[in-house]
Amino acid sequence: MSDLAQEFAARIRTAETPLVIRAGGSKDFYGNPSTGERLDVSGHVGVLAYEPSELVITARAGTKLAEIEAVLAEKGQCLPFEPPRFSPATTLGGMVAAGLSGPRRVSAGSVRDHVLGVKLLDGQGRELSFGGQVMKNVAGFDVSRLLAGSLGTLGVLLEVSLKVMPRPATEASLRFELGQADALKRLAEWQRQPLPIAASCWCDGVLSIRLAGAHKAVEAACRKMGGEAFWADDFWQDLRDQRLPFFGASTLWRLSLPAAAPVIDLAGQWLIEWGGALRWLITEAPAQAVRAQAAALGGHATLFRGPETLKRQVGVFSPLSEPLMRLHQRLKAAFDPKGLFNPGRLYPEL
């Protein structure tokens, strides 16, 4: 347990150059290049409050996810959005700042959906609290959720309160040998039915389905859906933390698409999650072609991993419309008027 908020605030107030905020560094690869003096927040740690019957945990932002998940597991609870842990050093603050969710995102919601409250330092070094430790809270603008996925460009996260959930009573996994088009079709059919599908993954001609919920519901779904049962806890964990061989590629695209999007006509290797809504792609195709395909279908494409030169050339994130970018710039200025925090990491303009 260690409270370094005052120390960070002093750094911010006296900063003359931009600050690059870093805790565990497990997502150094993610986002656009950003330079500045390092602000190491990994020492600001500690679980501050956890009440299983309230479904809320509050911890300092430097606390390791592994610690938080262990505390929750003791009481049979979990982070249902399954944030990726790219290394054991992954922290709560990094999880919120990146806003990345894992395999169960499509059934359980995202990081942002589970953020109930935050404490942060703004660009003037002021300590601010928004949201809280209750499920429903509409007092003031929803700043807590705004911070999820902001890649540290709005402030230094100090504390986060999250809604947590019970671990599913039962899980089971099924496998089907299917081509991509057939897999997408089956997924669309299943998702319109009240089946306890928690996660899905299609790769290399195999569709894996993870069921989670009440014992009888999972049993009934297994009977109804068919396929081949397999023991798969490691598989879903490896998918979540991107330890499957597929994720070893040095250039990796992440396409987020409307759930019913068809097979995309781009040559390369695909791994499909979220019932078709998330598609990972390893391809030689030019960035413009990938972005254009995603945009045509109403989605967006992120250069999730890639060489710095390519990132600088095409940007990591799909471009925003001009009026939306202007709004982003004004929001950035509202929180960080001197432009201190992680300049350019989300967009070069921020």
Add this chain to the structure above:
Amino acid sequence: MNAADFVSSLPIAELATVLSPGSLILEDEELRPYECDGLTAYRQMPRAVALPETEEQVVAILKICHRHGVPVVARGAGTGLSGGATPAPGSLVLSLAKFSRILAIDPEARVARVQPGVRNLAISEAAAPYGLYYAPDPSSQLACTIGGNVAENSGGVHCLKYGLTVHNVLKLRVALCDGTVVEIGSEALDAPGYDVLALMIGSEGMLGIVLEATVRLMPKPVTAQVVMASFDDLVAAGQAVADIIAAGIIPAGLEMMDKPATHAVEAFLQAGYDLNAEAILLAESDGTPEEVDEEIAAICAVMEKAGARQLRVSHSEAERLKFWAGRKAAFPAVGRLSPDYLCMDGTIPRKHLAFVLARIAELSKQYGLACANVFHAGDGNLHPLIMFDANAPGELARALEFGARILELSVEVGGTITGEHGVGIEKIAQMCVQFSRAELETFQAIKTAFDAQGLLNPGKALPTPRRCSEYRLTGSAR
């Protein structure tokens, strides 16, 4: 900027040129219905009401108002309970009532694209043929519109399991104060950039005007059953709620009513509630028949162990609806008992429920006003209903004061002044209790980032620093 600072006159002739005949209301008699929303204790006549039919008209109206510095107050069905749609002095009310079309239901993608004036329940009705529905279900869902739901981040009795509006809206098409149209969010999950969607939802009409909403649809659960349990004391009922959650059960709905609420409801429609109980709990399970069987059995076991004096499980859809009817009619039932009532909306950590209800009972004595409590027990959202008679001298002021104390109490125990009804004008003073000066400045900076002139719904949700200093000095709610 204060609403009173707007001195410009309304450019009526210019507005008339962009609207269809009959779509600009100027006469007092016709303006009267717009002077308040569901919070009838506050009234203010608008200068005019515009009822546009097209996006182009909304954009044109906003451009005109922006140029002339005219405040604009968006309005859906006017069912809000915090005065979010109460007109500002000299304002133009922008009614979205004519934007009532469901533009598309896509069963494959499980989304609906609707105009802001579409009623909440109409979305589920339109999706029903595909076995789908829209999950958030505020009590006013027959009348309230999706635009208003977005403005308030509305909840409902099923939101512990299925989330609030913010969890169920994927994308918004929004007109900013100067008429610029932006698309926020996307049908694809986790849109790039800041989560402006989260900021927009619950922003009480202060950041932009919703032109279109794309919402997520869910497969309709095959079946649902509800357990009705009565308890001899509130502490045991509160403990039963905690025990259910601790047992790893997330019921589709988990509601509590205290004795005054139960009596009000039973007098109104004889739902078969236990009149001797100090608290009634309703716990619903939905899903496949197998799932529901399992969960209902588990809930009953926990309730029994927690000391329920009576347990009843619905055995038909008719019976389930009957059990719920009382809870859903709680507000009108109280309305029948008392000429007027104020509905409060704090959220508290559930563990403090018994303490908070005891304090409310003390306050009820102190102010000489009866109070019934209905409680979204699963998520800690408490709705005390303060009964009063606005025609009796001093009662309204006492009721408001009583309400203010309840809000402060919610903050004191670590909760919030509003869980789902919004701040509006009703709770604006208590924002000074919940937030520091720097936090309020941040809200103002966000507002300014969207609306530098402060034209959209002025005088709501964000207190001025001066108002806060006065409030902190005097402790007076008004």
